[in-house]
Amino acid sequence: MSTTSQAPAISEAARGDWRALLTRHEMLLLYVLIAEWVFFYIAGTSTNRRGVVVGFGTWDRQFDILRHSCEIGLLALALTPVIITAGIDLSVGSLLGLCAILFGKLWHDGGLPIPVAMGLTLGIGALAGALNAILITALRLPPLIVTLGTYSLFRGLAEAITRGSITYTDFPENFLFIGQERWLGLPTQAWIFISVALAVGILLHRTTFGRAFRTIGLAPEGARYAGLPVERRLALVYVLAGLIAAIAAIIYTARLGQAKADAGTGYELFAITAVVLGGTSIFGGTGTIAGTLLGVAAIAVLKNGLACLPVVMRLNAAEEMSGLLTGALLLVALTASVLPKILSKLRPRRHTTIRTIPPLSP
Amino acid sequence: MKRYFRELSVLGALLAVLLGLALLAPAFFSPQPLLTLITREAPTLVVACGMACVIITRQIDISVGSIFSVCSVCAGLLAARGWPLALVLPASVGLGALFGAFNGFLVAVLRLPSIVVTLATMVTLRQGLNLVRQGEFVNLPDHVQWFGLSQTAGQLVLVSTALGLLVAQALAMRHIAAGRYIYAVGTDAETARLAGIRPQLVTLLVFVFIGALTGLGAMMNLAQSPQVQPLTGNGLELKVIAAVVVGGVAISGGRGNLWGAFAGLLLLACVSPALTHLHVEAYWEKAVHGAIILLAVIADGLRSRQSNR
Numbered sequence: 001m002s003t004t005s006q007a008p009a010i011s012e013a014a015r016g017d018w019r020a021l022l023t024r025h026e027m028l029l030l031y032v033l034i035a036e037w038v039f040f041y042i043a044g045t046s047t048n049r050r051g052v053v054v055g056f057g058t059w060d061r062q063f064d065i066l067r068h069s070c071e072i073g074l075l076a077l078a079l080t081p082v083i084i085t086a087g088i089d090l091s092v093g094s095l096l097g098l099c100a101i102l103f104g105k106l107w108h109d110g111g112l113p114i115p116v117a118m119g120l121t122l123g124i125g126a127l128a129g130a131l132n133a134i135l136i137t138a139l140r141l142p143p144l145i146v147t148l149g150t151y152s153l154f155r156g157l158a159e160a161i162t163r164g165s166i167t168y169t170d171f172p173e174n175f176l177f178i179g180q181e182r183w184l185g186l187p188t189q190a191w192i193f194i195s196v197a198l199a200v201g202i203l204l205h206r207t208t209f210g211r212a213f214r215t216i217g218l219a220p221e222g223a224r225y226a227g228l229p230v231e232r233r234l235a236l237v238y239v240l241a242g243l244i245a246a247i248a249a250i251i252y253t254a255r256l257g258q259a260k261a262d263a264g265t266g267y268e269l270f271a272i273t274a275v276v277l278g279g280t281s282i283f284g285g286t287g288t289i290a291g292t293l294l295g296v297a298a299i300a301v302l303k304n305g306l307a308c309l310p311v312v313m314r315l316n317a318a319e320e321m322s323g324l325l326t327g328a329l330l331l332v333a334l335t336a337s338v339l340p341k342i343l344s345k346l347r348p349r350r351h352t353t354i355r356t357i358p359p360l361s362p
Numbered sequence: 363m364k365r366y367f368r369e370l371s372v373l374g375a376l377l378a379v380l381l382g383l384a385l386l387a388p389a390f391f392s393p394q395p396l397l398t399l400i401t402r403e404a405p406t407l408v409v410a411c412g413m414a415c416v417i418i419t420r421q422i423d424i425s426v427g428s429i430f431s432v433c434s435v436c437a438g439l440l441a442a443r444g445w446p447l448a449l450v451l452p453a454s455v456g457l458g459a460l461f462g463a464f465n466g467f468l469v470a471v472l473r474l475p476s477i478v479v480t481l482a483t484m485v486t487l488r489q490g491l492n493l494v495r496q497g498e499f500v501n502l503p504d505h506v507q508w509f510g511l512s513q514t515a516g517q518l519v520l521v522s523t524a525l526g527l528l529v530a531q532a533l534a535m536r537h538i539a540a541g542r543y544i545y546a547v548g549t550d551a552e553t554a555r556l557a558g559i560r561p562q563l564v565t566l567l568v569f570v571f572i573g574a575l576t577g578l579g580a581m582m583n584l585a586q587s588p589q590v591q592p593l594t595g596n597g598l599e600l601k602v603i604a605a606v607v608v609g610g611v612a613i614s615g616g617r618g619n620l621w622g623a624f625a626g627l628l629l630l631a632c633v634s635p636a637l638t639h640l641h642v643e644a645y646w647e648k649a650v651h652g653a654i655i656l657l658a659v660i661a662d663g664l665r666s667r668q669s670n671r
Contacts (some may be wrong), residue, residue, distance in 0.1 A: 135656070142613045144422070146475070146659060148603060153652025159645045191663070269485060272478075282475045317496070318372030323489030330482040334474050342472060 025279035025337075029294045032329075033301065040305030056063050056308040067179075067187040067255065071096070071248045071264065073293070074193060075271035076278075077200045078244035081237045082293045084204070086217040086284025087143040089238065090345035091132060091324055092156035092245045092271065096264030099125050099249035101158045104168025104259030122246045128154060129242020135234035143238075144223050151268070158261040168259040178255025189251045196244060202288035213237065217284025273330050274299050368610035369622035371661070373559065374627045379636060387639030395635075396512075401517040401586065403631045404524035404603060405430075405579035411531050412572030414623045419548040419568050420470060420615025421476040425601060426576045429461045429488035430595030433580035435491060438500035438590035447509060454584075455577040461487070462573015466566035484599070491592055500590040507588055520582050527575075530619040544568060549616030604651060605630050608658040620654045629653060 015312050020327030055061065075092045082089045099121050106117040128150070135146045178188050204210035212233045215223040253259045278295030280287025302325055308320035383390045390396070396593035409426055416423045437454040441447070444501040454591050461483065468479045508516025543564050551561040586589060609626025611618025637643070 135660065135663070139660060139667070141659050141663045144608055145613050146656070148600060148607075149598070149655035149659060151652070152604070152648050152655060154648065156649025156652050160643070160649050162645075163643060164645045263392050269481060272481060273485065276478050281476045317493050320489045320493035320496075323485055324493055327482050327484075327486030327489060329485065330478070331468075334478060334482065335468070337474060338472050338474060 004238075006159040021204055024102075026288060026291045028296060029278065029291065029298060029352070033294055033298050036298065036301050036305060038145075040301065040308060044305055046309030046310075050130075056305055061304065061308070063187055064305045065086040065300050066190050068194045069296055070189045071252045071255075072267055072270045072299070073195060073296040074244050074248040075264075075267055076292050076296050077289065078091075078241040078248075078276040079194055079268075079271050079275050080278075080280055080289060081200065081204060081213050082143075082241055083232055083272075083280050083282060084213045084284055084287045085219050085237055086111070086220075087234070087237065088147060088272070089143065089241050089267050091128075091150040091154055091266040092241055092248075093266060093268035094151045094158070094306065095125060095128050095242060095245040096249045096252060097261055097265060098128070098154040098158040099246040100253045100263040101161055101168070101261055103159065103250060103253055106169070106323055108168045114172065118250055119328065121241060121250060123243075124237050125242045125244070125249070129239040129245070130235070131241065135239035136238060137231040137234045155261075155265075158263075162261045162263060164245025168253075169257060171253070171257055175253055176257055179256070189255065192247065192251060196247065197289060197293060197343070200240075200244075204289055209233065209236070214285055217286075270299065270326070273326055277302070277330055277333055298329070302329075303324060368662070369619065369625065372609055372622055372625040372629060372658075376625050376632070379629065379632050383632070383636055383639060387636075388638050390635055393671055397514070397517050397521070397633065399635060401520050403627060404520045405583040406542065406598065406631075407524045407627055408527060408575050408579040409598065410623050410627050411570070411620055412606050412608075413606045414611050414618060414620050415535070415544055415568050416476075416572050417548075417603070417606055417611050417613060418544050418615060418618055419565055420551075420561070421565060421568070422603070422613075423461075423462075423465060423476065423569065423572055424599040424603070425461070425465060425480040425484040425487065426572065426597035427595040427600075428484045428491070429458055429573060429576045430514065430580050430583070430598050431592055432461070432487050432491050432595075433577045434584055434594050435457050435495060435500060435592050436591045437581055438502055438506075438579075441502055441506050441584070441665045442500055442526060444503070451578075451581050452602045454581045455574050457572050458580065459574040459575025462570045463566070464575070465573070466569030469569060470562040470565040475656075488596075490493060495592045497592055499592070502584065502588055506583060509585055516585060523582065523668075527670055528620055528624055535620065545616055553665035601630070604655050608654055610658075612662070 039055045045053060045058070046055050048054050075096070100125055101115055106120055107114060108111050110117070113122070132143075132147055132150055135141050136143050143178055148300040149333075169265060177183075178192075181188055183191060204213065212223065212228050213229060215226065216230055216233060220230055249263065252263055275283060275287070275292050276297035277291070277298060278287070278291030278296070280291060299322070303318065303322035304324050306312045306325075312318050312321055409430065413423065413426065433454045434459055437450050440450045440453055445453075465476070465480055465483055468474045469476045483627070504510070509519060512520065535544060539582045543554070543559050546557065546559055547561045554561050554564075580595070583594060605627035606623045607613060607626070608629060609618065609622035609624065611623055630651055633654070634647050636642065637646055637650070
């Protein structure tokens with residue numbers, strides 16, 4: 001969207017400079033997250049009349065935060081590679097809704113067993129991602145507009161299929177286990193989230209694919225001249241995004257126990273916010289999964305922590321306040337990211353006198 | 363002819379839809395419902411004119427929906443307090459311009475990417491409004507609806523305002539230096555700078571401009587109903603961007619004009635009544651919108667491929 005592009009940030013860790021490591025974006029975000037957490041732990045925890053600790057500082061609440069951040073977290077994981085290639089995918093939230101509906105329809109109307117319906121839903125997600133991929137790579141169309149179109153299309157299909165009113169419910173217990181119970185101590189869906197995070201993290205940071213994504217994000221033409229299969233790599237990124245959106249759809253359905261056409265409305269914005277907050281450059285080329293996870297956590301802790309504050313509880317405005325603060329946080333993070341550059345420009349330039357005459361020596 | 367092929371093809375599609383409606387559902391063309399339909403799209407048209415400028419300078423603004431809501435509610439509150447319309451109107455326009463200037467400052471001066479900046483302001487403004495208003499409606503005094511005129515007269519005032527703005531701006535962008543600057547900056551900012559244009563200033567002003575137009579659009583929306591609901595602008599940004607892009611304004615900047623955007627807007631606006639008159643369920647509207655957007659960009663892609671060969 002913009003004409004400027006940022007120079008690649010040389011990995012500070014690679015230079016072994018610990019001071020740079022402590023001030024890099026992910027670490028700053030970690031400090032913010034810790035500060036947030038400590039603040040809410042102190043201000044949001046209380047003891048009720050029967051002497052039981054309630055509020056933010058309980059394990060139940062912490063698990064709740066994890067449970068509720070899985071879907072947006074998955075979408076953020078899907079968007080990280082996309083944004084690293086200097087692309088964008090606005091359609092993931094709508095695709096979540098469409099996949100949830102189709103999953104419900106396959107199981108309820110199609111009479112398919114749950115695992116088969118799940119498999120088909122994942123396939124549909126990948127196919128929908130492939131539609132984005134074909135339009136973006138084969139026709140070289142701008143991702144913003146293509147996914148704006150599919151944003152409308154996917155949500156519209158979900159609404160058309162359900163005629164705006166059908167909600168699929170009454171899923172079997174063993175399916176709801178994915179979204180509502182715990183397994184090995186953590187909410188079940190957290191394990192799925194962690195595995196996807198690991199998979200995407202490995203893809204992005206430990207394989208040549210990840211390197212290709214970065215290169216494409218920095219200089220698509222250069223990547224082409226370097227012999228990278230730019231189209232195929234870009235296609236992979238969007239298909240992957242579709243697939244992960246389908247996983248998020250299944251988890252969403254299992255958590256709420258129902259599939260509705262408006263599932264995931266507006267999630268794409270929170271996911272993009274988390275990714276950008278996590279330090280991924282919207283111009284492409286740089287970004288880490290660790291940063292994205294921290295971004296997701298910062299938003300999730302903020303939202304849930306606010307809900308535990310007595311002041312906010314009285315106003316019943318946790319949703320709005322967290323949204324407001326998330327937006328403000330994003331603005332501050334953005335401004336902070338360019339501030340050093342701006343300040344160095346504003347500083348009066350030292351006059352560089354050209355010494356043509358050597359100083360007289362005594 | 364060849365130069366405006368893209369715009370003419372949208373116009374052709376629009377005429378085809380209208381012709382189809384004329385044959386299958388002549389009731390669509392009865393004057394009063396048609397006027398109501400066009401009046402409802404008038405605020406969108408005003409915002410779309412601004413969006414065309416923003417996209418031509420190779421930027422984007424997805425905060426217009428939130429700015430629209432905030433301006434509507436603020437203008438509504440002022441009107442409810444008994445401010446005369448002659449003061450509420452500039453207040454709404456000014457407020458919009460202020461938000462636009464904020465976006466423009468971050469984009470043009472701090473050189474942040476417009477999509478993220480306006481995403482952030484969109485979320486902040488929307489949630490801020492929800493927080494303050496808690497979804498409460500604003501009831502408007504009687505003199506606000508249709509500006510105190512009869513309904514038809516009010517509708518005609520709104521439609522002619524929107525069309526007047528469209529014509530004036532389209533001519534300005536074609537024939538006035540300031541209008542050409544917008545194309546110059548969008549085509550190549552660095553070349554524009556070397557030619558003596560200040561790209562940053564142009565970008566800033568374009569954002570102020572779309573903000574002001576959004577404030578005006580909010581005011582035009584206010585005049586159409588007896589109360590303001592705080593979610594009134596939700597989704598406006600995507601509707602406007604879709605209209606502009608369908609109308610042939612290239613997202614890569616520097617190409618397109620307002621006539622195309624106007625045709626695109628009308629084409630998308632016709633979908634809902636067309637579905638109703640053809641007895642298709644209204645739930646298909648969004649899907650059809652999406653399909654139209656995709657068809658438009660696919661056509662663009664195929665054409666640019668051909669011209670590259």
